Every structure is written in C-alpha cells, then in structure tokens.
Amino acid sequence: MSPPSTIGDIPLKQLANHANSYAAAHGLQVEKRIQIDDSSSNSSSGEKKEASTYQCAPISLLPNAFPATEFERAKSLASNFNELVDRISRDGDFLQSTLGGPGGVTDADPYTRKLLQLYNEIYCGKGVNGEEWGKFAREADCLGVQRSDYMLNSKKDEQDKIYYELKQVELNTIASSFAGLSVNVAGLHRHLTQRFKNEVADFIESNERAVMGQDYVRSDGEDKGVPINPALTCIPRAMNVAYDQYQNRFEKSNSDRVILFVVQEGETNTVDQRFLEFNLWERHSIPVVRMSLTAAHTRLELDESTGTLYIKSNDGNEDKRQEVSVVYFRAGYSPADYPDGDDGIEWLSREKIERSRATKCPCLGYHLAGTKKVQQELARPGTLERFFGEGREADVESLRGAFAGLYSLGSDATPGDIDALRDALSGGEGRYVLKPQREGGGYNFYGDNLVKKVRENVMEDPSTKELKLGSELAEFILMERLFPPQQKSILLRAGLIEGIGETISELGCFGTIVSTNDGNVLHNEYAGFLLRTKFSGVDEGGVASGFATLSSPSLC
Amino acid sequence: MSPPSTIGDIPLKQLANHANSYAAAHGLQVEKRIQIDDSSSNSSSGEKKEASTYQCAPISLLPNAFPATEFERAKSLASNFNELVDRISRDGDFLQSTLGGPGGVTDADPYTRKLLQLYNEIYCGKGVNGEEWGKFAREADCLGVQRSDYMLNSKKDEQDKIYYELKQVELNTIASSFAGLSVNVAGLHRHLTQRFKNEVADFIESNERAVMGQDYVRSDGEDKGVPINPALTCIPRAMNVAYDQYQNRFEKSNSDRVILFVVQEGETNTVDQRFLEFNLWERHSIPVVRMSLTAAHTRLELDESTGTLYIKSNDGNEDKRQEVSVVYFRAGYSPADYPDGDDGIEWLSREKIERSRATKCPCLGYHLAGTKKVQQELARPGTLERFFGEGREADVESLRGAFAGLYSLGSDATPGDIDALRDALSGGEGRYVLKPQREGGGYNFYGDNLVKKVRENVMEDPSTKELKLGSELAEFILMERLFPPQQKSILLRAGLIEGIGETISELGCFGTIVSTNDGNVLHNEYAGFLLRTKFSGVDEGGVASGFATLSSPSLC
Structure with a gap:
C-alpha cells in the first residue's frame, strides 16, 4: 500500500518539512551525537571528536482527536493522585507489606528490593546504622513531579453508542519526562491546524468521527482543539516553591544554592530537560547543575553534622562549593542507571542524596509509591480508604473509577x-x-x-x-486489557514520514506537589499534559514496533 | 599553545555544552542534511534517504565588547540609509551612469549588467518590449529590509586616547540574513552572562578594557550589556505594513494572499528564515510560501492584464491558486542562484516577479542601490546631496561620516x-x-x-x-582599510570549541522601509542588529580562515 502523498492540497512532504522547521526553531528536538573530523587548530589533524546534532523528536504530524470530557477528568484527578502518592510515601507499613516480605516483588526484583531497603533504613530507622542515620532525610520536604498515564477504554451504552472510560495505565513518580517537548508539540499542532486549517480539516474531522462516533459534529468552542499546555510554567513553579521553602527553613551560608538535576550519561532527551532548567533560570533565577549518579559519587559531599548536601568546587575551595537545595531525578529509575552494581557507587550517590536535608524529587517514598505493585494494591477494595479518610468519599470514588x-x-x-x-x-x-x-x-x-x-x-x-x-x-x-479508539496518524521519525496508519494514544497528565516533612501540603496542582501516539498492532510485531511519538490531544 | 580549559571556575566544555543546549532549545541552529537508512515500512529496505539534522550555528560563546555610543550611532543611521536606498532606486539616470556605460562595472560583471538591463527595461521603459511591459512594476510598492554593516576604525586623539569611528563596510539591500539567529544569539548571551555572571566577569572585563582602554571602569547601566534585539518583531512588522498596503490597494479576489519567500535550493540557513515566517503567522496571520527561482518558473504565473502574481495550485484549479502580495528574496543575489545561465529560467522567474504588481523586497532599484559601486559613488563629494535636498544637511553629514x-x-x-x-x-x-x-x-x-x-x-x-x-x-x-579593535573570543563551530584567540567584529544594523510607487514613505525604522566576529589575521590564511561567527555586542 502506498500512502497518500498529499493532505488537502498540500504535499505531505512539505507539511513534514514545515513541521521539522518549526521543531528546529522551537526546540522540539532530541540530541544525536555524531563523530566529526576535528578541524580545530589546536589539535593534531585527523582526530575525531564528538559533536551534538539535533533532530526533530518523534512526533505525530497532526494532533489526535480526544474527548474533552475525559481530558477534563484526567486534569481533575491530578491533585488527588499527587496527594495519594504523598500519603503512601509516609506509610512504611503499607509499602513494606505491599512490596516486601517473602514471595513479594522484592524477592524477584533486586532493584525494588534495594529501594525498599534504603527506604526502611533511612525513613523507618530499620538498619544497621540506626535511627540517626536518616534523620536529615526525615526532616526534608518532598517535591513530586508525577505523570499519570491514561488510556481511553471503549464501551457501548444501552443504545449501542460508544462512550469511553479513562483508565490509568501507569503512575510515574520519578523522571516523568517530556514536559518540555510536549509543550512545543502542542505549539506545533496549534500552528499547523491554524496555518493549514483548510488543508487538514478533512483529516482531522475524519479522526474526530472515528473517536466520537460518525454522527459527531465539530464545533469551534474554546474548549475544543489543542489546549495550551502549561507544563513549562507549572513544573518550574513547583520546583520554585520547593526551593523557596528550603531557603526559608535553612539559614543561608556562603554557598550559592542550586537545584541538582541528576541525569543519565549519554542522555539524548536533553532539550526536554533543558527547557525546565532554562525556565527555572528565566522565571525564578534559580541555577541548575546537571550531574550523573556516577559523577555524583565524587562531586557531592554530605555534611554529616547538618545534612547539607554540597557540590564540591573543582579546586576543592570550600568557599566556592554550591549547596543543593532540591534534587530532581531524571536518572536512577532503572537498574541500568546503576552500572556499578547493587553495592556500587551509583547507589552510594543515591543514598548520600537521600540522606541529606535537600528536597528530593522524588524521595524514596514517592518513588516506591509509583511502582506497579502499589498501583495494583490500590485497586483492591478498601485500600484507597486507608489514605483518604472521612469526607473524601467522592475523591476515592473518582480515583477508583480510573483504575483498570x-x-x-x-x-x-x-x-x-x-x-x-x-x-x-x-x-x-x-x-x-x-x-x-x-x-x-x-x-x-x-x-x-x-x-x-x-x-x-x-x-x-x-x-x-x-x-x-x-x-x-x-x-x-x-x-x-484496554481498548482505546483507533484513528489515523502520520508519524514522523527524525522529521521524515515514517508511516501513515491506524494508531492509539495514551494521555499523560502532569501533577506537582510540595509537602513538608510533617505532611503539610504547600502546593498541589495539575501541571500540563502529554499525548503519546503509536501505531496500533504494535504487539503483532510490525516494522514500527515500539515506535511511539509525541502528540497532542485535539479536544472534541 | 594549549587554550585554557576553564573560564572562571567552570570548564569551557561545560559552558559550550550549555550554549549548545540553549541553541537547540531556542532555534539558534543551522540545517545539515544527512543520508540515513530508510527504515520506513513503505519502501524497500536498504534505501537511503535524506534527513535534516540541525546543529548550533557558528557562534562566539560570549558577547563582544562594543562602545555604546557607536552602537547608538549605527541605530540612528538606519532610517537615513533606508531613505537613501529608496531615493537611489528611483533615479534611473544615476544608476545608469554609475553602473552602466562603457568601462563601467557592467562591462566586467555580467550579473550586474543583467540586473541593470532588467531595471532599464522595466522601470525606465528602455527595452524592446516597450513602456507597457513594466507598467505594473512601476505601480508597485517597495519593501526594503536592509542591513548596513559597520566596522569600528581605531583612531587616537591628541591626548593619545583611543576613540572609534563607525565606518560602513557594506550596505545589503537583498537577502540581508541572520535576523532570526541574531535575536537568539543575543538571548543566549544575555542568558550566559547572567547565569554565569561571576564565572565570565574577568573575561568580559578584560575585553572591555581591550576595546575601551585600560582605564575603563564598567557600569551596570541600562544602556550596558547585551541589548534586546527587536529584529523578529521589526522585520515581520514591516512585511505586514507592505502586505496591508497591498490589501488596501488591490481588491481581494477569491485567492488567498501570501508572502512569497524566494529561497535557494539546498539552503542550510533555514531556521533563520523560518523565524520570519513563523513570526509573520503568529503575529500577523500572514501565510508564507517558500520557493526557489528555479521552481518559480513553473509554479508562478503572471496575469498580464492585471499584473497579479499567482502561485498555481497543484491540480491547476484556478480557485485554489494563491495570490502573491509581497515577494521576499533570500535568493537571487549571486550568479550562482541562476544556474540556468544568463537567459535561463531563473532570470525569467526574476523578470516575471519583478514585472508583477506584488511588492518586491527588494525591487531591482533597491537591489542595485546596494552594489559596492553605488556605495563608492555615494562617497564622492556632492553625491549624497543629489538625494537629500535642503534642510537635510545634518543627515547628509552623519551619513558621510560613516563612509570609509x-x-x-x-x-x-x-x-x-x-x-x-x-x-x-x-x-x-x-x-x-x-x-x-x-x-x-x-x-x-x-x-x-x-x-x-x-x-x-x-x-x-x-x-x-x-x-x-x-x-x-x-x-x-x-x-x-579599517583597523577595528581586537578582543579575545571563544568561537564555536557545531557547538564545539573551534578556538580561542584575538578577534575582530562587524556590526550589522537592520532597517526596514515601505514606500509607495510615488515615493511616499509609509514606514521607516531601525530593525535590529547583528554582530559578526571572526579571528583576526584571517587574511594571513590561518586554519580558521573565513570562519565567521554570530555574536552580540556587549555595550560599554
């Protein structure tokens, strides 16, 4: 099957080229390192060195139809999920009984075992190092940047009319990514659907009918189309709340205070992360330092008398070290981020960071609250009520409604x-x-x-x-298993058309929370969205298997 | 000589990496096409196709010291140079006598000869086709997006104190580029000098003293540091004035009206151009179509009865053709842009465009007014007075002061x-x-x-x-020959440090003008800046010969 070469009257290649240029101008890009000849005058000729080039992130060329009611539902759940994670993180018994014990997850999964062990030692005082060992961590504030991912599950009502349930697929409590890129995908999609409104109208309307039913009549209401994505305002704002709270609690020393981004070596999704960094600086004048867990082993130092976490200066001069007020993990969420093994230096870095008084995003409790086993436990009758008491019945009901x-x-x-x-x-x-x-x-x-x-x-x-x-x-x-609606998409890889076909989408909803050590919630809000779209039939093992793209909801 | 590896306390590589990331997030990039394996499911395997990657434009890592008084002088000259170009463009006798005739430029330069010939035929009615042939062109408005480039020339006063004269190097009246990128270089430089203020202070101050004299004492006044660059507001605004003027003059038909960007095939400075396009859309809802002179031969059609210039629709349907209201040339300024030769299709495209009623940026008169020969003629005593009459003595004097x-x-x-x-x-x-x-x-x-x-x-x-x-x-x-001040710069190629050494800079000052066919000036303003910095000693033929970078002035 040869795909169509035009959409409306415009050649698809031209539209893809337009999108690719927009992506370059707006940082909708991923990094790709290449070897180049070293033409520098300061080194011997013929040497190769590594340069960073950038290319368009994998995207869906146009936004995907999504029911406005379910989008609003996802937004409205954000603060309750934030709060739920916070409460779970403080319930050591629940985490221990859910994840630990013989025959539990931690038996089969050494990574989760390690997380739970550290949590128990630091936050529950159950370790060879005693109660004192975790005292600064227990006094620290918590910052959560979560992303709850949902799928639409098709149902039919008694009149055989399609309706959708919003079902949670995953709750990410560490390294929830794509806030930066998704803001710009939404920008791209608003741009394309306005600039080429006539050309893409049929394509978009046909998808709207595929999702909403053949009798769907589109309207141009304010709640329709691609919404503004506030992720790059909201997430830095929450980080700023955490940073200010640290400023207020701990007397300023001579050291400058920074937010530490813990990142992977060889990360290619750097622009996405840098958007948070640049917004933190431009909006809040907060400096960011980036570091891998491996490098952190030598570059970070924990003052055992105060719990202060420092970044050492290059020359060892104490006056020039920087104080870490907030730690934002974009690494550490998978065993691969600990290449030195279970007792290696990366785990020692994680431990050093966790034991400090710095605000962690996430702390171990938040991290563990995002495991799939906890998600499964939450779906059992009675568990949600453990975390939400009287007067919260409606919140419990709405959360439970989102569980598959x-x-x-x-x-x-x-x-x-x-x-x-x-x-x-x-x-x-x-x-x-x-x-x-x-x-x-x-x-x-x-x-x-x-x-x-x-x-x-x-x-x-x-x-x-x-x-x-x-x-x-x-x-x-x-x-x-969920049965999301299918619709046609044009997927781009590296700015080129990868294919056109039926796709399914997953909606991610960001939420941010800042809470104090005693559970006082200082900040809790919905913080933007992400839509990911991939060819359906991925599990049948097609060529495009696993190829997921960034997209935006076009609300209808 | 091994260059220093840190600036302040920060490794240079880290600062370059920070700049490279900023460039990716903000579109400070140039395009680079590469061959990739075609993994698309819709074509046979093993095929290669071309993908666009982007890399950091060649930049100076930090801004370069520049005297605020001379920067203000350059700004203040912009509107007079705009007006001068407009007046020259209407003086066929002047252009003919300056460029044409036996022994003149056009004898030795077939490209300028061709331009002048077309100008004479269309605007002066001196051709085999007669007066009528150019009548729509003579009724069209004019849009100028000029860039006057200056160097500082060192002088010493009687007390042996250095001062500078601002001397014009070139006046670009066609395809004046880098407005989009230079806005973002200025953004980068403001970001770096604020974020790493302490780290870069010594480096910047040392350059300030190199330019301003060793006794220079820096201040943090509002007129100091890297100024805001308004090019991406100003240039689209001028295009909008021209577009609106066309709308007002010519009754709207069924066709949508667009601005045509005439671009080179294989252009790599695409992001720079696209910034103008995206701003035209976002700020003024004006659609842009991009096309090469070669493609224009078949895709453009001139209605000989009205002078309307159309872009044909792909299917030949007249209802779907687009009307070109403004033509913005980012190609056509060099013989290489006319690969089909002196009587080839690219010249036919240029002629077709020029003869239309669309507003050209530039029209042939503006284009010719930017030739170096005209620049030289203007420097002769009495020539400026030809274009500026009584009461403009001060303007004449200030322009003449800028001529080398x-x-x-x-x-x-x-x-x-x-x-x-x-x-x-x-x-x-x-x-x-x-x-x-x-x-x-x-x-x-x-x-x-x-x-x-x-x-x-x-x-x-x-x-x-x-x-x-x-x-x-x-x-x-x-x-x-001019003797600009030297200062140290760290130049980046593809985001990597190319070298550190003594450099000289050239200041470009954008200006925009819109005038009617009878010389009524509707719009005339300064429109942003550009600083280009290169290693000095380029003419001695170093490794980095010809390597010029984008920079910003740090006013002092």
Whole structure:
C-alpha cells in the first residue's frame, strides 16, 4: 500500500518539512551525537571528536482527536493522585507489606528490593546504622513531579453508542519526562491546524468521527482543539516553591544554592530537560547543575553534622562549593542507571542524596509509591480508604473509577486474582496484558505470548485444579486489557514520514506537589499534559514496533 | 599553545555544552542534511534517504565588547540609509551612469549588467518590449529590509586616547540574513552572562578594557550589556505594513494572499528564515510560501492584464491558486542562484516577479542601490546631496561620516582615486583593501595579494608615469582599510570549541522601509542588529580562515 502523498492540497512532504522547521526553531528536538573530523587548530589533524546534532523528536504530524470530557477528568484527578502518592510515601507499613516480605516483588526484583531497603533504613530507622542515620532525610520536604498515564477504554451504552472510560495505565513518580517537548508539540499542532486549517480539516474531522462516533459534529468552542499546555510554567513553579521553602527553613551560608538535576550519561532527551532548567533560570533565577549518579559519587559531599548536601568546587575551595537545595531525578529509575552494581557507587550517590536535608524529587517514598505493585494494591477494595479518610468519599470514588482491573501474580494473589489468571489461560488472553513490575523493566506480553509466559511459570495441581504460581511471576502484574479508539496518524521519525496508519494514544497528565516533612501540603496542582501516539498492532510485531511519538490531544 | 580549559571556575566544555543546549532549545541552529537508512515500512529496505539534522550555528560563546555610543550611532543611521536606498532606486539616470556605460562595472560583471538591463527595461521603459511591459512594476510598492554593516576604525586623539569611528563596510539591500539567529544569539548571551555572571566577569572585563582602554571602569547601566534585539518583531512588522498596503490597494479576489519567500535550493540557513515566517503567522496571520527561482518558473504565473502574481495550485484549479502580495528574496543575489545561465529560467522567474504588481523586497532599484559601486559613488563629494535636498544637511553629514575612503578603479576613476591606487602600490598597501564589486563575488585582497592583483591589471606609462587601469579592475573597488579593535573570543563551530584567540567584529544594523510607487514613505525604522566576529589575521590564511561567527555586542 502506498500512502497518500498529499493532505488537502498540500504535499505531505512539505507539511513534514514545515513541521521539522518549526521543531528546529522551537526546540522540539532530541540530541544525536555524531563523530566529526576535528578541524580545530589546536589539535593534531585527523582526530575525531564528538559533536551534538539535533533532530526533530518523534512526533505525530497532526494532533489526535480526544474527548474533552475525559481530558477534563484526567486534569481533575491530578491533585488527588499527587496527594495519594504523598500519603503512601509516609506509610512504611503499607509499602513494606505491599512490596516486601517473602514471595513479594522484592524477592524477584533486586532493584525494588534495594529501594525498599534504603527506604526502611533511612525513613523507618530499620538498619544497621540506626535511627540517626536518616534523620536529615526525615526532616526534608518532598517535591513530586508525577505523570499519570491514561488510556481511553471503549464501551457501548444501552443504545449501542460508544462512550469511553479513562483508565490509568501507569503512575510515574520519578523522571516523568517530556514536559518540555510536549509543550512545543502542542505549539506545533496549534500552528499547523491554524496555518493549514483548510488543508487538514478533512483529516482531522475524519479522526474526530472515528473517536466520537460518525454522527459527531465539530464545533469551534474554546474548549475544543489543542489546549495550551502549561507544563513549562507549572513544573518550574513547583520546583520554585520547593526551593523557596528550603531557603526559608535553612539559614543561608556562603554557598550559592542550586537545584541538582541528576541525569543519565549519554542522555539524548536533553532539550526536554533543558527547557525546565532554562525556565527555572528565566522565571525564578534559580541555577541548575546537571550531574550523573556516577559523577555524583565524587562531586557531592554530605555534611554529616547538618545534612547539607554540597557540590564540591573543582579546586576543592570550600568557599566556592554550591549547596543543593532540591534534587530532581531524571536518572536512577532503572537498574541500568546503576552500572556499578547493587553495592556500587551509583547507589552510594543515591543514598548520600537521600540522606541529606535537600528536597528530593522524588524521595524514596514517592518513588516506591509509583511502582506497579502499589498501583495494583490500590485497586483492591478498601485500600484507597486507608489514605483518604472521612469526607473524601467522592475523591476515592473518582480515583477508583480510573483504575483498570489489576491482578497480582505474587504470593499475595487473592482468589479473585487467580480467577482472572485462569480466565486469561482459558481463551480470555485477549482481555489481559502481562506487565513487568519494575520501571524500564521490558516488554509487555499480549495474547499467545502472555499465555506462554504464564504457562512456563505456573503449575496446576492435577487433582484439585489449583494453580500454583512460580515466583518469577511476582515480577509481573496481570492487567485488564484496554481498548482505546483507533484513528489515523502520520508519524514522523527524525522529521521524515515514517508511516501513515491506524494508531492509539495514551494521555499523560502532569501533577506537582510540595509537602513538608510533617505532611503539610504547600502546593498541589495539575501541571500540563502529554499525548503519546503509536501505531496500533504494535504487539503483532510490525516494522514500527515500539515506535511511539509525541502528540497532542485535539479536544472534541 | 594549549587554550585554557576553564573560564572562571567552570570548564569551557561545560559552558559550550550549555550554549549548545540553549541553541537547540531556542532555534539558534543551522540545517545539515544527512543520508540515513530508510527504515520506513513503505519502501524497500536498504534505501537511503535524506534527513535534516540541525546543529548550533557558528557562534562566539560570549558577547563582544562594543562602545555604546557607536552602537547608538549605527541605530540612528538606519532610517537615513533606508531613505537613501529608496531615493537611489528611483533615479534611473544615476544608476545608469554609475553602473552602466562603457568601462563601467557592467562591462566586467555580467550579473550586474543583467540586473541593470532588467531595471532599464522595466522601470525606465528602455527595452524592446516597450513602456507597457513594466507598467505594473512601476505601480508597485517597495519593501526594503536592509542591513548596513559597520566596522569600528581605531583612531587616537591628541591626548593619545583611543576613540572609534563607525565606518560602513557594506550596505545589503537583498537577502540581508541572520535576523532570526541574531535575536537568539543575543538571548543566549544575555542568558550566559547572567547565569554565569561571576564565572565570565574577568573575561568580559578584560575585553572591555581591550576595546575601551585600560582605564575603563564598567557600569551596570541600562544602556550596558547585551541589548534586546527587536529584529523578529521589526522585520515581520514591516512585511505586514507592505502586505496591508497591498490589501488596501488591490481588491481581494477569491485567492488567498501570501508572502512569497524566494529561497535557494539546498539552503542550510533555514531556521533563520523560518523565524520570519513563523513570526509573520503568529503575529500577523500572514501565510508564507517558500520557493526557489528555479521552481518559480513553473509554479508562478503572471496575469498580464492585471499584473497579479499567482502561485498555481497543484491540480491547476484556478480557485485554489494563491495570490502573491509581497515577494521576499533570500535568493537571487549571486550568479550562482541562476544556474540556468544568463537567459535561463531563473532570470525569467526574476523578470516575471519583478514585472508583477506584488511588492518586491527588494525591487531591482533597491537591489542595485546596494552594489559596492553605488556605495563608492555615494562617497564622492556632492553625491549624497543629489538625494537629500535642503534642510537635510545634518543627515547628509552623519551619513558621510560613516563612509570609509572608497576609490574607483573603473573608467570613472578620478585623479584622487588614482592617487590612492598609487599610494597602495608604493608601500601603502597595508592601508587599503581591494574588494570585488558584486554580491557573493569572492575574496578580498590585502597586502601583497592586493599589490599583485593590481599590478597584473595596470600599465604604467614609462614616460608620463601615468597609470592605465585594465578593464578587469572595474570589477573591484579600492577601499580604505579599517583597523577595528581586537578582543579575545571563544568561537564555536557545531557547538564545539573551534578556538580561542584575538578577534575582530562587524556590526550589522537592520532597517526596514515601505514606500509607495510615488515615493511616499509609509514606514521607516531601525530593525535590529547583528554582530559578526571572526579571528583576526584571517587574511594571513590561518586554519580558521573565513570562519565567521554570530555574536552580540556587549555595550560599554
């Protein structure tokens, strides 16, 4: 099948070129390092050196239709999810019972085990180093920059009319990325849909009908089209609240105070991160220093008498060291970020940072609250009520409404969980997806692959028909499979048209929270959005498998 | 010599990396096309296709010291130069006598000859096609986006104290580039000098003393530091004035009206151009269409009955063609932009555009007014007065004050010109530079090369000692050599440090003008700045020869 070469009257290549230029002018880019000949006059000839070039981030050329009501619902959930994460982070018993113990996640996943162990040692005083060891961390404030990711799940009402449920796919509490780029994707999409309004009208309307039903009539209301994305105002603002709170609490020494961005070596999504840095400086005059966990081992120093975290100066001069007031992690969320191993220098860096009085984004409690196992536990009846007391019934109900069916395959599996698994193994595999627990933990299993993976790790008692779950399954959760609406998209890779086809989208909703050590919430708000769009049928293993792009919702 | 690796306490590489990231986030980039493997699912594997990557434009890492008084002088000259260009463009006799005739520039330079010929045919009715042929062009408005480039020339007063004269190097009346990038260089430089104020203070102060004298004491006044660069507001605003004027004059048909950007095939300075396009859309809702002179031959059509210039629709449907109200040339300024030769399709495109009623930026008259030969003629006593009458004596004086010594080597050479040439040939070559007349016309000649070039084209009468100038010299002008202040700069190529060394700078000052066919000036203002910085000693042929970077003035 050869894709169409025009949209409206305009050649698709020209529209892609326009988008690519917009991306270059507005920083909608990812970094790509290349080797170049060193023509510098100060080195011997023929040498190669590494240069950074930039190319258009993977994007959907045009925005994707999304129902305005569900977009508003996602926004309205943000502050409750922020608060929920904060409350979970302070409940050591809950985290321990949910993640720890024999047969739990931490048995099968050394990374989560390490996080929980550190959490217990620092925040619960349960370690060889005693209570004192974590005292500065326990006095520190908390900053959360979360992103709750949702899918639309298609349903039909009694009149056979399509409606959608907004279902949470994941709650990211560490290194929630793409705030910077998504603001600019929204800008690009507003630009293209206004500049080429006539040319793209049919394409957009056809998608609107695909999502909203064939009888959908578009309107140009203020709540329609691509909304303004406030992420680059909101996230720096929350960081500023945390920074100011640190300023107020701790007397200023001679050292300049900075926000530390902990980043990966070799990161390519740098522009996205730099947007936060540049906005922090331009809007709030807050300087940022970037550092990897590996470099942090030698460059950071913790004053054990005050809990102050310092960045050493290059010449060792104490007057020139900088004080870290807030730490923002864009690394550390996956075992790969700790290349020196379980007792290596990266974990020592993480520990040093965590033990300081600096405000962490996230602290270990926030980080653990975002694990899939916690998400699954929250979906069990009664758990939400543990964190929201009387008078919050409506909030509990709205949060619960956003949970998809989540089933444990660990030692805590309930009869209900086992029933779901049995359903998946006896012809119902199309209604489920098997997801790894840990962050950056690999692929999801669907269909036959799901069945195969489960069968390899399950024993059935021939007489009682009882299922016995192998311990490897504790690393996974079984989740209700969602059926999002499909619509046509033109996806771009490196500014070139990668393909045109049916796609599904995932809405991410940012939220920011600042709370004090005693749980007083100083700041809590919705903080912008992200839409990610990929070809459907990705799990069937097409050429474009795994190719996800940044997009924006066009509200309808 | 190994360059220093830090500035203040900060590693230079880190500062360069910071600048490179800022450049990516803010579109301070040039395009670079690369071949990539085609992984698209819609084509056979192994194919290569071309992708656009972007890299940091060549920049000076930090701004360069520049005296505030001379910066203000340059700004104050902008509107007078705009007006001068407009008046010259309407003086066919002047252009003909300055550029044409036997032994003139047009004898040696077929490109300028072609421009002048078209000008004469269209605007003066002196062609085989008769008066009627150019009537729509003669009724069109004019838009000028000029850039006057200046150097500082060091002088010493009676107390041996350094002072500077601002001397015009060139007046660009076509395709004056770098407005978009220079706005962002200024943004970068303000960012770096604020964010790393302490780290860069010594470096900047040392340059300020190098330029202003060792006893210079810096101040933080509002008129100091890197000024705001309004180019991306001003230039689109002038285009908008021209667009609106066209709207008012010509009744709207069914066709949408656009501004046509005539661009080079394979242009790499695209982001710079796109900034104008995006600003035209965002600020004024004016759509832009980009096209090369080659493509224009088939895509543009001139309605001979009305002078309306149309962009044909792809399917030939007349209802969908677009009307060109303003043409902005970012190509056509050099013979290389007319690959099909002197009677080729690119010249036919230029002719078709020129003959239309669309507002040209520039029209042929403006274009010719920017030739170096005209610049030289303007420097002769009495010429400025031809264009500025009574009551404008002060303006004439200020313009003349900005002219460097300019000497003709054509058939119109005066005894004064010959004296200068004789001076250059008898040991004074260091005080002159030999510059090619035409745009994009090659290298300047300095020192020994200047002497060699002239000697090859000059005969001395053995008895009378009279100099006879060969006709090839008419392509050149002899110019007083200027001695700008030197200061240290860190120059970046592709985001990497190219070198650190002594540099000289050239200040460009944008100006915009809109005038009606009868010379009524509707709009005339200063429109932003550009500083270009290069290693000094470029004419000695170093490794970095010809490597010029974008910079900003730091006023002092």
